[in-house]
Each structure stands twice: as structure tokens, then as C-alpha cells.
Amino acid sequence: MVLHVLFPLGVRLSTILAALGFVGLAVVRRDKLPLIAGWLWLTTFEAVFQIASLIMDKLPLGPVTPTIFLSLAVITLSITRGTVRPDWRYFAAALVVLAVWMATGFHLNGHRHGLVSLHTHIPDFDVPAEILNETAKTLWALGYFLPLLRRASTGESVALPAVDARRRQWGA
Numbered sequence: 282m283v284l285h286v287l288f289p290l291g292v293r294l295s296t297i298l299a300a301l302g303f304v305g306l307a308v309v310r311r312d313k314l315p316l317i318a319g320w321l322w323l324t325t326f327e328a329v330f331q332i333a334s335l336i337m338d339k340l341p342l343g344p345v346t347p348t349i350f351l352s353l354a355v356i357t358l359s360i361t362r363g364t365v366r367p368d369w370r371y372f373a374a375a376l377v378v379l380a381v382w383m384a385t386g387f388h389l390n391g392h393r394h395g396l397v398s399l400h401t402h403i404p405d406f407d408v409p410a411e412i413l414n415e416t417a418k419t420l421w422a423l424g425y426f427l428p429l430l431r432r433a434s435t436g437e438s439v440a441l442p443a444v445d446a447r448r449r450q451w452g453a
Contacts, residue, residue, distance in 0.1 A: 287411075288391065293414075293415070293418075295415050295418060295419060296323075296418070299319075299322065299418075299419070299422040299426070300319055300323070302319075302422075302426060303315045303316060303318060303319025303322070303425075303426065304316065304319065306426075306429060306430075307319075314364065314365065314429065315426075315429055317361050317364050317365055318365045318367075318425040318426065318429060319425070320357060320361075321357060321358070321361060321365055321367075321425055322421060322422045322424075322425045322426075324350070324353050324354040324357040324358075325354050325357070325358070325421070326375075326417075326418055326421040326422070327350045327353075327354065328350050328351050328353075328354035328355075329375075329376070329379065329421070330350075330379075331346065331347035331350045331351055332347070332351070333379055333382075333383055333387065334347060334387075334389075335347050336383065337383055337387040339387055339389060341389055365425060365428075366428055367424045367425050367428060368423075368424050368427055368428050369424065370424075371420045371421065371423045371424030371427070372420075372421060372424045374420045375416075375417045375418075375420035375421040375424070376417075378413055378416045378417040378420060379413075379417045381413060382410065382413035382414065382417060385409065385410070385413070386410070387410075388405075388407040388410035389410070390406050390407060390410060390411050390414070391406075
């Protein structure tokens with residue numbers, strides 16, 4: 282029962298909530314920047330997770346998966362360079378939590394079952410590992426999300442000058 286709450290649709294609830302936060306902000310502001318930030322969060326955190334998996338020699342979805350996720354992150358970062366200004370302090374905190382997770386064994390709840398199981402059965406569910414995973418991922422998301430809120434609350438333009446110029450050009 283608890284696993285169905287933590288992993289609805291086979292995805293961590295925190296991932297769904299964070300994604301909804303980015304989408305909700307994009308809808309409210311009628312701005313693509315939160316969507317770009319959300320995509321950056323997903324791809325870059327997954328890349329960091331894959332690097333940790335390689336270091337710990339725990340490749341739950343096989344040896345090809347890290348290459349795919351790392352390539353996706355590099356491509357995403359290249360395409361979106363300069364569009365989002367994250368708060369690096371949250372990334373540093375997330376990396377500290379990730380290091381603690383690795384030092385405690387880097388237990389992977391549900392990952393070893395692959396994508397087809399939808400996390401329906403995790404016999405050796407490790408609560409501390411899940412807390413570390415959730416904390417690292419949430420801190421990483423906050424690194425992208427909170428700067429978007431701060432810019433709007435200070436009256437600073439959420440869009441970058443290049444984006445503003447394109448909007449003026451197209452009459453938006």
C-alpha cells in the first residue's frame with residue numbers, strides 16, 4: 282500500500298509533484314522558462330545519479346543507461362545554455378546528501394527491478410536510503426525552481442534579454 286503512494290504510476294511521488302510545480306508555474310506565467318528549468322532538473326539530476334551509479338558500480342538498468350542519460354544531459358545543457366540561472370548552493374547541498382547516500386551504501390529502492398515493474402514490489406525497501414534519494418532530488422529541483430520565484434517576486438524579468446527581444450519581435 283505505501284509503495285503505491287510513494288510510486289504512483291511507477292514514478293516517485295516527489296518527481297510528479299516537482300514536475301507539476303514547474304508546469305504549474307509555466308501555465309500561471311504563460312512562460313516556457315519553467316518548463317525548460319524542469320527539463321534541466323530532470324536531465325541533470327538523472328545524469329548526476331548515473332555518475333553516482335557508475336562510481337558505486339550499481340547499474341540498475343544496465344551499462345548503456347548511464348551513457349544515454351549523460352548524453353541527454355549534455356545535449357540539454359548545450360541547447361538551453363544561458364536560459365535558466367539556477368542557484369548552485371542547492372546543487373552543492375544535493376551533492377553532499379548524495380555523498381552521504383553513497384557512503385551509506387547507495388541502496389536503490391525499486392531501481393533494480395527496471396522500468397517495467399513500475400516499482401510495485403520492493404522487498405528490501407530502505408527508508409533512510411529513500412529519504413536521502415528524495416532529499417537530494419528535491420534540493421536539485423529547488424536549485425532550478427526557487428530562482429524562478431525570486432526573480433518574479435523582486436520584479437526582475439523572468440525571461441532573459443534575448444527571450445524578451447524575440448517576444449517584442451513577434452509582438453508577444
